[in-house]
Amino acid sequence: MDSFDPSRRSFLKQGTAAAAALMAGAWAPGGSPAWAAADEMRFGLVTYLWGRDWSLPTLIRNCQRTGAMGVELRVEHAHGVGPGLSESRRAEVFHQFESSPVELVGFGTNAAFHYTDEAQVQEAIDQAKEYVVLSHDCGGSGVKVKPNALPDGVPEEQTIEQIGTSLNELARFAADYGQEIRVEVHGSETQRLPIMERIFRVADHPNVGVCWNCNSEDLEGQGLEHNFGLVRNRLSETTHVREFNVGDYPYPELFDLLAGVNYNGWILMEARTEPDDRVRALTEQRLLFEQMVMEARG
Template sequence: MRLGLVTYNVAKDWSVDQIIGTLGKLGYEAVELRSTHAHGVEPGISAEKIREVRDKFAQSRVRLLSLGSACEFHSPDEAVRAKNVKDAAGFLELAHDLGCWGVKVRPNGLPEGVPEETTIRRIGKALAECGDIGQRYGVEVWVEVHGKATQEPARMRAIMEACGHPNVGVCWNSNPTDIVNGSIRKNFDLLKDYIRNVHMRELMDYPSRELFTLLRSIGYDRYLLVETPTSPEPERYLAYYRALFLEMQRS
């Protein structure tokens, strides 16, 4: 398992050059570029900019793993859902052009006054549409376990079953709601067949050793991405995070 970073929070104000330089120096192997941040890697950028970004990562030790969008599909308004699918298509096309493995999307709750099964069915349908688009581009769709109510692993499993697309998987998000009596095993087992990416929080605030053990048990050989609050000393923080990450895997 390899360590990377989500630019959300810690690196939100960094340029592409700073991301590559800092992560390469600290031994991080991959990055997920979150939309709307200072690096400016967004759908609609020029072909020249795409080539520039792709070439910079290709010549570095840091893999441009994924793009982190805020596309979400829980709205009761069909037009809103359709717009989010269209927006996701833009990210999937850009991810293809940049050589990324995946695009992160999410649900963001259960709207009041709408039957839960209706919302889950709508989310699943939209995700399947995204899965078709991503499949054409050779890019996976990673659904973050996110949102009030929708971050519950049992509901996320229902969403994945409603989707039923082989190109759509889960981004395990290391949420407090994963933990039952100090363990994540029960909820991990609900989603283990779908996990394509992992976001990590503070290592000591979560059963991280158990997470590593469970990931190894399913043969997970992809990346684990740090997604934590910002720090006044980001380089120092990331260096210590990596050291603890490596030590906890040996334990």
Template sequence: MSHESSRRSFLSTAALVTGAIGWMPRNTNAADPVPPRTTAAPPFSLGIVTYNIAADWDLTTIIANLSKVGLKHVEFRTTHKHGVEPTLSKDQRAEVRKRCEDAGIVIWGLGSTCEFHSPDPLVVAEQIETCKKFLDLAHDLGAQGVKVRPNGLPKEVAEEKTLEQIGRSLIPCGQTARDLNCEVWVEVHGKDTAKPSRMRTIMEHCGHAQVGVCWNSNGDDVVEGAIKPSFELLAPWIKSCHINALDSGYPYRELFSELRRVNYDRVTLIEIGEKVDPTHGVLLLRYYKRLWQELCTGATS
């Protein structure tokens, strides 16, 4: 990398860090709930989604950077440089698993792009089969689950029909997950489908114990400055959680308070849109971890 490229990459990382720091004292809405502070450690952990902070990091870099920062959990998003994909052979899967286990890294999950809203039944069937392939990979890697997503509502189809289709399409995925001792996590995602009330409808149509929700920290969650109404809609299904840029104004203190309240003892995973040069990843993750710790101290039951 040239000196100028390295400088630009560092400045980009610094901007991300500065933005996150700048969020902390800001009150974006006077009505925002501010939970009382606590010294108790949260029951949940911090990890990363490779989207997009580690999109250009290979497996060696991911392991090294997480280890340096003291983070243990990773969700491998498909198509990224780490190369953790269903196309890996059994031997390659065993090698990835061993490398992570030897370093104390937990492969929390796999981030697929499987989606089930298409009006074409053949497309939906293909997506279900792809999800099953990711579940097989998750099983071989010792991962907890596979993330899938809704990604919109086709205008030519009635909303209720599409929501039911998505929910029912998740059932065979859940059945495979049960057989493989894994889970399926439906990310709160997509234009129109990210609305928590619609996500609840999807989950009610599914009704499979191995299928849960991946909370995604979206703007659609916030109602009059608070997330509690949205959180309560989906709380029975939350099995994973994505958190994003801490300068977004999202009420993270309240989110962490709600996670404590429902005894969520899993993982909150950093998912930010900007790619970060591997040489600056440790800096950003250290700042993010410290900010996360600060935000969690305001989260009490």
């Protein structure tokens, strides 16, 4: 694979200007960009922060307008899709996505499995199972969870074993519903890829995968390519990214690495900024995404 050239970041800035010019007519509702194919990476949205206060119809409409054709619903947001929904309401949610070009990628939960209290761990497993069933009923394909720490005073290996065992239990349950368990690289110490690699030595069920999260810790030690290699064979269907033109994360290098393993999952924008026009901002990010995919595949 070609080495990363920092000068390639310049095309992100150029892409911002291009996005402004293309915004009005770049995306035909229900259409797809010229490069799109079944084996390509796909662009979508995590409803934190940009979709947090959109109702479900508004969320679907705005995703379609911007070309973000998949969405991971964060729990407790204004879309109002949670485990308390009745069977009929779940069917309505399923129909809303089924009748649109926007795909329900799944649900993002805060379920974590590092607690020193066994009852808390079991509660988190049970909560995640509720979202597995919800995702199945609403037409999603998976549920995101977290490790989410290495508690002080507890041997690392003990916590890692506990997290991995919990994930295996959840993965077995989810497999019966056709749902994937996606473990976000997140938390105190557990956001480091060498720790995630150790967790996944225990979490060996094929139905559980790593949700890459674009943390600054990805660049530690021997760098991004090495850390990516620790989990490259365990990637889930979802990858979380921040705004491509904010900060200094080496997104072009990440896209090269993803292309190198023929990744065809969802690249989900988990934005951190507060733009005045979130629809316009999301369209801009989608255009930058397309540029990087073409660059990586080229």
